[in-house]
Amino acid sequence: MIILDSFVGGILLVTSAIIIGIGAYGLTASSNLLRQLLSVEVMFNGLLLLVIPILAGSSYLATYFGIIAISVVSVEVIVVVSILIAFLRQYRSLSSSDLEESEV
């Protein structure tokens, strides 16, 4: 087992932490539900960069985990966008404050 070059490993670690932080910023700072969905997707990309190299001790495990995670997230995106479209048609808004007021 070859330890990943410490410089490249450090780059991956710092990059993933910063990207997840940026996603958390967008998720909590914005009131638009679509923007929040995009922020969650940003966090997913950062998480993938963090978790996949950690699981690399077993190449197959990392590959299977990556494929399953990407498949599940793709499905989740489609369902969430559909829910947002239904919400938009019902309330003519995509604001999270309207979501709280409508007690959905």
Add this chain to the structure above:
Amino acid sequence: MSGVSVDLPLFAAVLSVMAIVAAYMVIRIKDLVYASVTLAVLGSLTAALLAVVGFGIIGAYLVLVYVGAAVMFIIISVSMIGPQREETREPFRGLVAAAAVTTLILVVVFALSLYRLFVVPAPIQASQAAAGALHEYLPVLALIFVGQAATVVEAIAIAKRGERK
């Protein structure tokens, strides 16, 4: 024929900076269509980074399924929804959350020495990976296939339900 020599750490560093900029643009660009397009760019850069450190199969799958299907679905949906009214922002709350999450991740990774687990993956063949997946994870793959098929029906049903008569 001599191959082109690429400095791997430098290449990874450039890709990382581009990925961070793309992530920042996703949350800063006001137009949601362009923000979604930037998310596709971020997905491609993530795939490139994963491929650079040895996860070519995951990188290809990320581009094909995530960028090619899921993010394209977001882009098309946002384009059809049209412009939204101005969104309110609470930057202070966002900064606190971002600082907390980033610090938590770094503390956990360094406290548990998870960075030592970053290893160069052994090269694997796509055919071997597919055969292994079919042998060991067939129920999971079947569930994913059924789930994705059901999702299409579910998405149409949910979207039509909110239609006003």
